[in-house]
């Protein structure tokens with residue numbers, strides 16, 4: 001019977017057109033036009049909290065569904081506010097057979113939307129890539145940490161280069177609820193109870209935080225927005241993956257629970273935790289001698305050196321493998 005509830009009812013609650021989506025947590029049935037309008041309205045409402053319509057905005061775009069939808073809606077809004085400038089920030093972390101393909105999709109999307117962009121490649125800028133660090137360390141279950149910490153740094157660098165006033169990332173409510181649960185399961189109390197303030201770091205916002213993942217997919221499909229849908233090869237090793245599956249089944253049974261997790265976290269009174277130290281290597285805010293990004297890059301260099309000492313001829317085994 002649950003499957004039947006998922007099917008759209010005959011007509012839209014706001015007009016007589018056929019419904020394409022039933023919003024389970026509100027009980028609303030919507031046709032294509034009213035569904036798309038409701039999504040754009042939610043994004044605009046979020047944007048109004050922090051954006052002035054003459055800002056220079058960086059969009060973190062990976063080519064996946066969320067960032068593709070964000071870029072599409074921002075381009076639409078940008079046409080109404082010509083004094084707002086947009087720039088795409090694309091990061092190629094170096095994940096063979098995955099990110100190289102999604103970057104091509106991201107570039108095609110941004111070209112089609114008329115949004116200029118810049119690509120940051122770990123290989124060229126950091127001298128290493130996620131594949132190599134994971135292969136040499138053998139720590140497959142740490143791949144998302146290597147990838148994510150360095151991606152955050154890469155986006156900061158791109159935003160600084162282009163001098164954007166802020167960066168928009170495309171996290172939806174499912175992503176945010178997953179992060180909250182991950183912090184809870186890992187006992188990461190600091191991130192639950194404190195607002196970590198990093199001086200000088202680029203302001204970040206999440207305009208899709210009011211949307212469910214399935215709504216983002218539906219919007220992309222209805223608007224024929226191209227996106228890259230193959231999963232990252234490291235996804236299956238990530239704790240986030242298990243939490244995603246858990247949350248999806250909870251949302252199926254208890255519609256609206258994903259929003260409840262977000263609201264609960266918002267209710268936790270957060271103190272401000274200002275990071276005052278500086279990384280000895282890059283000079284960015286850090287709570288230890290080295291910031292996390294420099295720590296990972298240092299680790300990657302050590303692994304490479306060690307492998308060159310061990311490998312006959314000094315070759316990097318990862319390069320030989322390709």
Ligand code: SF4
Pocket residue numbers: 093095130143144145147148232233234235238
């Ligand atoms: Fe990076 Fe992990 Fe996402 Fe893959 S799943 S892109 S390794 S954060």
